[in-house]
Amino acid sequence: MFEALSSKLNGVFDRLRRRGALSETDVQEALREVRVALLEADVALPVVKDLTARVRERAVGQEVLKSVSPAQQVIKIVNDALVEALGGGEGDTGARGLDLNAPAPVPVLMVGLQGSGKTTTSGKIALRLKTREKKKVLLASLDVHRPAAQLQLETLAKQVGVTSLPIVAGQTPLQIAERAMDVARRELYDVVVLDTAGRLAIDEALMAEVAQVKAFARPHETLLVVDAMTGQDAVNTARAFQEKVGVTGIVMTRIDGDARGGAALSMRAVTGAPIKLLGAGEKLDALEDFHPDRIAGRILGMGDIVSLVERAAETIDKDEAEKLAARMQKGQFSLEDYASQLKQIGKMGSLSGILGMLPGVGKMKQQIEDANLDNSMLKRQAAIIGSMTPKERRTPDIIKASRKKRIAAGSGTSVQEVNKLLKNFDDMSAMMKRMNKLGQKGLMRGGLGALLPKGMNLPGGRKPF
Ligand SMILES: Nc1nc2c(ncn2[C@@H]2O[C@H](COP(=O)(O)OP(=O)(O)OP(=O)(O)O)[C@@H](O)[C@H]2O)c(=O)[nH]1
Ligand SMILES: [Mg+2]
Numbered sequence: 001m002f003e004a005l006s007s008k009l010n011g012v013f014d015r016l017r018r019r020g021a022l023s024e025t026d027v028q029e030a031l032r033e034v035r036v037a038l039l040e041a042d043v044a045l046p047v048v049k050d051l052t053a054r055v056r057e058r059a060v061g062q063e064v065l066k067s068v069s070p071a072q073q074v075i076k077i078v079n080d081a082l083v084e085a086l087g088g089g090e091g092d093t094g095a096r097g098l099d100l101n102a103p104a105p106v107p108v109l110m111v112g113l114q115g116s117g118k119t120t121t122s123g124k125i126a127l128r129l130k131t132r133e134k135k136k137v138l139l140a141s142l143d144v145h146r147p148a149a150q151l152q153l154e155t156l157a158k159q160v161g162v163t164s165l166p167i168v169a170g171q172t173p174l175q176i177a178e179r180a181m182d183v184a185r186r187e188l189y190d191v192v193v194l195d196t197a198g199r200l201a202i203d204e205a206l207m208a209e210v211a212q213v214k215a216f217a218r219p220h221e222t223l224l225v226v227d228a229m230t231g232q233d234a235v236n237t238a239r240a241f242q243e244k245v246g247v248t249g250i251v252m253t254r255i256d257g258d259a260r261g262g263a264a265l266s267m268r269a270v271t272g273a274p275i276k277l278l279g280a281g282e283k284l285d286a287l288e289d290f291h292p293d294r295i296a297g298r299i300l301g302m303g304d305i306v307s308l309v310e311r312a313a314e315t316i317d318k319d320e321a322e323k324l325a326a327r328m329q330k331g332q333f334s335l336e337d338y339a340s341q342l343k344q345i346g347k348m349g350s351l352s353g354i355l356g357m358l359p360g361v362g363k364m365k366q367q368i369e370d371a372n373l374d375n376s377m378l379k380r381q382a383a384i385i386g387s388m389t390p391k392e393r394r395t396p397d398i399i400k401a402s403r404k405k406r407i408a409a410g411s412g413t414s415v416q417e418v419n420k421l422l423k424n425f426d427d428m429s430a431m432m433k434r435m436n437k438l439g440q441k442g443l444m445r446g447g448l449g450a451l452l453p454k455g456m457n458l459p460g461g462r463k464p465f
Helices: 003-017 024-040 045-059 070-085 118-133 149-160 173-186 204-217 232-244 262-271 292-299 305-315 318-329 335-347 351-357 362-370 375-386 390-394 401-411 415-446
Strands: 106-112 137-141 191-195 221-227 249-253 275-279 287-289
Touching (some): 003 024, 003 070, 003 292, 024 070, 045 070, 045 262, 070 262, 070 292, 106 118, 106 204, 118 249, 118 275, 118 287, 137 173, 232 262, 262 275, 335 390, 335 415, 375 401, 375 415
Parallel strands (some): 106 221, 137 191, 221 249
Antiparallel strands (some): 275 287
C-alpha cells in the first residue's frame, strides 16, 4: 500500500532538502507536485484540494524554526495534514481498534459488497479476539444467497478454533440473527460476529436486508468491509452504506495488493467513518490495527521512526551509547565496540524488522528478509569477536591466516565468516570516518539508512545497498 505515493513524495522532499532556505515559490512548486502525487494515488479531488490548501496555509508565512531545516518543517506540516486526513487528530494518534465496550454478548455486524472480504475478516476478527483478548466468540453466517457461504464460515471457524452457529436450512437472515443472539445469551458468548451476504452492486434489497438485521441485532459495531484495490469505488460504496445503513467503522482489505492507497486517504473525509482495521493478506493473522500517524509516516517515507526510537530507548544502554559516540568522534571505533553494537541490535529485535522502520529502507525490507539476515547472524558475529584476543580486537590488522583459523575454530564458524566480519568492520569504520567528516548535517541528509546497512554484507556476498 502507498508505495507509489511514497516514492513520489520522497522525490519532492529530496529536492526540497537540497535547498538551504525555502522561498514561497519553492513551497508552491513542492505543493504542486504533492498534489499530482496524491491524484495519481487515486485520492479524491476534494480531499487533495483540502489537504494542499491546509499545508499551504500553514507553511506560508510560518516562522522558520532555528533547530530544523525548512524542508523538515514542510515535511512535518504535510505529515500532520496526512494524519488528519487519515482520521487522526491533534494529540490523537491512537489505533482504531474495535470498540467492544458494551454488555455481552456484543454483536458485530459485517457488511459490504460481494467478495470484499467480509467472511475472511470475520474469521480474522474471531482469531484476534480469541487469542489476544481471550474472548468467547460466536461466528454466524447470515448469507443465504450463496449456497456454500455458510459452510465457508463454518470451515473458517474450525481453523480459528471458535464456534460457528449450526446451519439450519431454510431460515431467513433475520431468523439466523435471532437464533445467533439467542444462543450467545444462553451460552454466555462475549462477542457475536454476524457475517452478511454481499451483492455485486448496491441495491435496495441488500440494503433492506442489512437494515432489518441491524434494527434487530443493534450491533455495537457495524463494520463495512471494502476492497482497497477498487480505489475510488471503495469510497463511493462506503458513502452509500453510510447513508443507507450507517456504519461505525471501515475495514479495508487487500491492502497487500494496493500500491496507491488513495482510498484510505479519502475515506474519512468522504464518509466520516473511521478506518478501524486493515486486511493485509489471505491468511487469518493478516489483520492490522489502523494507526493514522504510522500510516502517514509510511507514506512520507520517514519510516516508522516513532516506534524505532521508542524501542531503541527501551533497550539501548544510554551510558554505553554515549561512550561509543565519543569514541566514534575520535575515530577510535574498535571491534569491541562493534561487538557491543551487535548486542544492542540483537536486543532490539530482528534486524530486518528494524531496518524496515528506517527511512528509505522500506523497499529493501523484502530483500533483506529474503536473505534471511537475522539474529543468528548477529550471534555468530558476536561469537567470532568473542574468540579473539584483546590485542586482536584492538588491532585487527594483525589477524592473518593462522589467527583466522584459530578464531574460526574457537567460534564454531569458518574462515570465510571471519573474513566477512573483518570486512564488515572495515566498512563500518570507514563509514564512521566519512560520517565524522560530513558532520551531523551530512548524517541527517543521508538518513539513518546510510548508517546501518552499508557495513553489512548479506550472505552470499550480496550488498543490501
Ligand atoms: N490478498 C488478500 N485477499 C483477501 C483479503 N481479505 C480477503 N481476501 C480474499 O478475498 C476473497 C473473498 O473473500 P471473502 O471473505 O469470501 O469475501 P466476502 O465479502 O465474504 O464475499 P461474499 O460473501 O461472496 O460477498 C477470498 O479469496 C479471500 O481469501 C486481504 O486482506 N488480502
Ligand atoms: Mg462472505
